[in-house]
Amino acid sequence: MEFNKLLSAIINNDQLHARWLNTLSLMENTGARKISASEDPETVTYIILKHAAEEHRHAFYLKKQIEKIKSVECPTYTTGYLIAPKSSRYYLNQLDIDVCRYLKKELGLKGRDLRFAAYLLVTYAIEVRADELYPVYQEELDRTGSKVNVKSIILEEEGHLEEMINQLKSFSPEWQFHADKAVEMESKLFLQWVDQLNSEVCN
Ligand SMILES: [Fe+2]
Numbered sequence: 241m242e243f244n245k246l247l248s249a250i251i252n253n254d255q256l257h258a259r260w261l262n263t264l265s266l267m268e269n270t271g272a273r274k275i276s277a278s279e280d281p282e283t284v285t286y287i288i289l290k291h292a293a294e295e296h297r298h299a300f301y302l303k304k305q306i307e308k309i310k311s312v313e314c315p316t317y318t319t320g321y322l323i324a325p326k327s328s329r330y331y332l333n334q335l336d337i338d339v340c341r342y343l344k345k346e347l348g349l350k351g352r353d354l355r356f357a358a359y360l361l362v363t364y365a366i367e368v369r370a371d372e373l374y375p376v377y378q379e380e381l382d383r384t385g386s387k388v389n390v391k392s393i394i395l396e397e398e399g400h401l402e403e404m405i406n407q408l409k410s411f412s413p414e415w416q417f418h419a420d421k422a423v424e425m426e427s428k429l430f431l432q433w434v435d436q437l438n439s440e441v442c443n
């Protein structure tokens with residue numbers, strides 16, 4: 241099923257839609273916690289603090305949107321309240337592992353430098369994805385007249401991509417090459433995730 245069709249099938253089913261929002265919330269929360277964990281306690285910047293705060297807000301905001309779907313509750317991130325739980329948990333963690341492996345092998349990075357470079361590349365790839373995914377979701381929400389709304393997230397994600405590019409530019413003159421590698425790794429994981437979503441929604 242095409243991605244927009246998959247989203248409209250999810251939106252049209254309250255149970256699935258609530259679990260979808262909860263799953264996005266889980267993934268935003270995972271991202272936020274990863275950014276916070278990669279922060280250097282001394283050299284952390286305004287941009288990184290802002291970014292972590294906004295990703296935490298996205299997790300909360302998505303959770304709050306579930307209240308607009310009456311009669312369905314998703315109080316926690318336990319498996320029964322998620323869609324494609326395995327793949328949704330695996331996605332970001334595996335991307336982190338893949339990117340760290342790449343940075344160690346290709347650039348010989350370790351310790352603090354590795355953590356920072358992984359933050360840059362993983363987050364870049366995710367921002368590219370977020371800039372694609374949320375607008376398609378919002379379009380389907382508008383089309384179906386849903387009360388759920390992710391416009392404020394879309395605005396912030398656009399800012400994040402720009403901020404990541406600026407940080408990457410000062411990280412390396414070859415930033416685009418490394419960033420493309422990260423996007424390649426992310427795309428494989430994203431397709432696996434969509435496959436699992438599809439098989440759950442179509443069952
Ligand atoms: Fe986000």
Ligand SMILES: [Fe+2]
Pocket residue numbers: 295367370396397400
């Ligand atoms: Fe973001």
